[in-house]
Amino acid sequence: MSNGIQPIRGMNDVLPAEIGLWQHLEAALRELVAMYGYEEIRVPVVEHTDLFKRSIGEFTDIVEKEMYTFRDQGGDSLTLRPEATAGIARAAISNGMLRGQKHKLWCIGPMFRHERPQKGRYRQFHQFDVEALGFDGPDVDAELIVMMARLWRRLGLTRVSLQLNSLGTPESRAQYREKLVDYFRGHEAALDADSRRRLGGNPLRILDSKNPEMQAVIAGAPLIVDHLDAVSRAHFEALQASLRAVGIAYTVNPRLVRGLDYYSRTVFEWTTDALGSQDAVCSGGRYDGLIAQLGGEATAAIGFAMGIERVVELLRQAQVVPEGQAPDAYIVAQGERAAAAALAFAERLRDEMPRRRVALGLGGGNFKAQFRRADRSGARFALVLGDSELDRGVVAIKDLRGEANQIECPMAEASARLEAVLKE
Ligand code: ATP
Ligand code: MG
Numbered sequence: 001m002s003n004g005i006q007p008i009r010g011m012n013d014v015l016p017a018e019i020g021l022w023q024h025l026e027a028a029l030r031e032l033v034a035m036y037g038y039e040e041i042r043v044p045v046v047e048h049t050d051l052f053k054r055s056i057g058e059f060t061d062i063v064e065k066e067m068y069t070f071r072d073q074g075g076d077s078l079t080l081r082p083e084a085t086a087g088i089a090r091a092a093i094s095n096g097m098l099r100g101q102k103h104k105l106w107c108i109g110p111m112f113r114h115e116r117p118q119k120g121r122y123r124q125f126h127q128f129d130v131e132a133l134g135f136d137g138p139d140v141d142a143e144l145i146v147m148m149a150r151l152w153r154r155l156g157l158t159r160v161s162l163q164l165n166s167l168g169t170p171e172s173r174a175q176y177r178e179k180l181v182d183y184f185r186g187h188e189a190a191l192d193a194d195s196r197r198r199l200g201g202n203p204l205r206i207l208d209s210k211n212p213e214m215q216a217v218i219a220g221a222p223l224i225v226d227h228l229d230a231v232s233r234a235h236f237e238a239l240q241a242s243l244r245a246v247g248i249a250y251t252v253n254p255r256l257v258r259g260l261d262y263y264s265r266t267v268f269e270w271t272t273d274a275l276g277s278q279d280a281v282c283s284g285g286r287y288d289g290l291i292a293q294l295g296g297e298a299t300a301a302i303g304f305a306m307g308i309e310r311v312v313e314l315l316r317q318a319q320v321v322p323e324g325q326a327p328d329a330y331i332v333a334q335g336e337r338a339a340a341a342a343l344a345f346a347e348r349l350r351d352e353m354p355r356r357r358v359a360l361g362l363g364g365g366n367f368k369a370q371f372r373r374a375d376r377s378g379a380r381f382a383l384v385l386g387d388s389e390l391d392r393g394v395v396a397i398k399d400l401r402g403e404a405n406q407i408e409c410p411m412a413e414a415s416a417r418l419e420a421v422l423k424e
Contacts, residue, residue, distance in 0.1 A: 010115070010123030012309075020322030021315045025308065028154055029108065029128050036147050038104040038130060043087040045110065049077040055086040055262055055290055059201030066113040080112035084129040085262075085287065085303050086294075092133055093296035102134035108308070120278030120310050130284075131303035137286065138235050141266045141302055142242035148270060148282055148306070149248050157314050159274040160281060162248065165256040165267050166236035167204075168228045170289055173264070176227040177203055183221050190217040204257045210277075223254040232265050239266060258283060262290040266302065274317055275310055282306035326378030327359035328422055330400075332370045335387030339364065342385055345395070345411060349383075352415035356422070375400055381418065385411075397421065 007013065014022060033040070049069050056062050068080040081087055084107055092098055108128045115121055130147075132140045145162065152160050167173055180203045184191060191199070192214055195206045207218055228236065243250055250268075258267045267285035275281075284304020292298040329349070333342035346360040359377055361370045374382045384396040395414050398406045399421070409417045 008123065010117030010121075012122060012124070016325070020325065021312045021320065022308070024320065024322035025155070025311055025315060026108065028151060029106075032147060032151050032154070033106045033130070035150075036104070036143065038106045038132075041088060041091065041105045041107050042109075043081075043084070043091045043107065045081055045112075046078050047081060047087055047090065049079040051086050051090055051294070052079050052082060055089065055294060056083070057202065057262065059198060059205065062113060066115055068112045068114060082111055082113045083305060084109070084111065084127060085131060085290075085305070088129070088131050088303075089133075089287075089291050089294055089296070089301070092299075093291065093294060098134065098291065098297055098299050100134070102132075104130075104132050106130045118278070120275050120307075120313065122309060126308035127305040128308060129303065129305045131301060133291070133301045134299055135302065136288070136300035137266065137302060138239040138242065141235075141239045141286065142246075144284065144302060144304055145243060145250075145268060146246055146248060148304070152270075155311075155315060156318060156320060157272075157311075159314070160270050160272045162250040163253040163256050163269050163271065164236075164240070164250050165224065165253055166228055166232055166265050167224060167257065167263055167267055167285070168232040169264060172227055172229040172232060173204075173224070176222070176224050179222045179227065180204065180206075184217075187217050187220075190214070207255045207257045218255065224257070225252070225254045235265055258285055262287040262293070264288050268304070270306075272310075272314060274314055278310060280307070281310045281314070324378065325357075326380070327357040328379065329356065329381045329383050329418055330359045330361060330374040330377050330379035331383045331385060332361050332367070332374055333385045334367050334370070335390070338385045338387050338390045341390055345383075345385060345414075349415050349418070353419060356418070381421065383414065383418075 052067060053063055062082045067082055070078060072078050088105060088107065092103065097103060106129060109126065110124050111127050112124055114123055117123060130144060132144065168176065181199060184195070184199055184203060184206060188196065192211050195209055195214060198205045207221065209218065256267055256269055263285040265286040265288065268283065269280055270282040271279045272281050273279065282304055284302070286302040288300045291301060331342055331346050333339045342360055346358055349358045359379060361373060371382065380401050382398045382400055384398055389395055393411055394408050395411050396406055396408050397414070397417060404421065407417065
């Protein structure tokens with residue numbers, strides 16, 4: 001395609017051959033949110049740039065370097081959403097959904113970040129996102145976690161584990177931040193350029209650094225768990241007690257700070273050892289201050305996002321076989337009159353067995369060519385309708401996968417016979 005239009009780097013097509021696992025996962029997600037009583041919300045893919053600057057924070061990787069920002073024809077600065085929380089918080093405010101009310105919401109869709117594309121890290125990727133607005137926890141914190149633990153069980157994924165931390169309140173965090181800045185100022189020679197830059201803006205993010213040369217200085221840094229206020233500590237302990245009570249394994253990781261500014265108290269991340277360095281599959285936390293900061297009324301809230309591509313990859317590695325898309329029956333029509341009758345016959349079958357997949361051999365061609373297409377479609381049975389069958393009002397049912405003998409039955413009984421053989 002040298003002269004053709006190239007795809008955008010880091011933005012992938014999901015082809016029909018790959019879609020099975022996506023649909024398998026999406027079906028499991030829809031089932032999950034229904035079980036727990038979360039409602040779907042759909043928000044725009046584009047928002048005013050300021051929304052993300054004000055919510056995610058100026059000194060974050062996302063806002064500093066990853067956003068797809070552009071001016072529209074009217075001169076407004078717009079950004080393709082890099083995550084869903086900000087848009088959902090904005091929607092709750094714009095639509096007057098708060099006013100003391102509580103909402104348990106979810107959404108799924110594409111997010112955009114201008115990162116260096118590599119396996120498990122793309123520029124357009126997809127998230128499953130859950131947000132609980134108006135709950136101050138820790139019961140809801142526990143619910144979000146047990147819900148995801150159920151998803152992993154349901155999907156048969158065993159190589160995921162949970163890390164937890166608490167960031168305290170903005171006040172306790174500010175005190176901790178001072179201690180941290182003091183510490184890093186005392187070790188400034190050991191800091192890389194990124195960390196030096198963060199020291200002034202967002203020193204907690206230094207703890208998040210993936211640079212191996214930074215790990216020693218990070219290991220000596222004061223711990224946020226030692227600087228929690230009493231209420232945050234009680235919240236964190238109650239969450240852990242709930243998780244222990246339902247048997248969810250977790251590790252407290254005092255260096256888990258998360259890349260976004262808006263978090264407070266509970267933060268968590270599900271990671272895997274099966275995906276190399278792109279090991280985070282689901283991350284989230286509490287953001288009690290965000291909605292007020294965006295101009296809404298103060299509303300406690302917590303949410304998380306799961307990376308669909310990474311979980312699809314885990315499913316693929318676990319050799320999960322999704323339900324196939326192949327037709328149950330493929331109609332092969334031969335002869336002018338039979339071809340003319342085939343559409344109505346196919347429609348009748350679809351009326352009579354709406355849960356089955358009935359493909360009609362489109363595009364004509366001789367018998368052999370049509371059978372080849374029927375075979376390639378993966379259909380289990382071919383329904384053969386020739387002019388002579390049509391005259392007798394019958395259709396032949398031929399097993400394309402097994403040994404069963406070809407049978408002939410009245411067209412009016414075709415769906416019942418097909419159901420019977422499909423169940424065998
Ligand atoms: P990472 O540390 O891998 O960059 P993150 O902390 O930036 O992740 P979040 O912003 O919390 O990730 O997004 C939630 C989830 O979305 C992640 O746990 C991950 O599974 C997925 N995710 C994030 N960025 C990407 C990306 N560029 N491509 C694919 N999936 C991603
Ligand atoms: Mg990231």
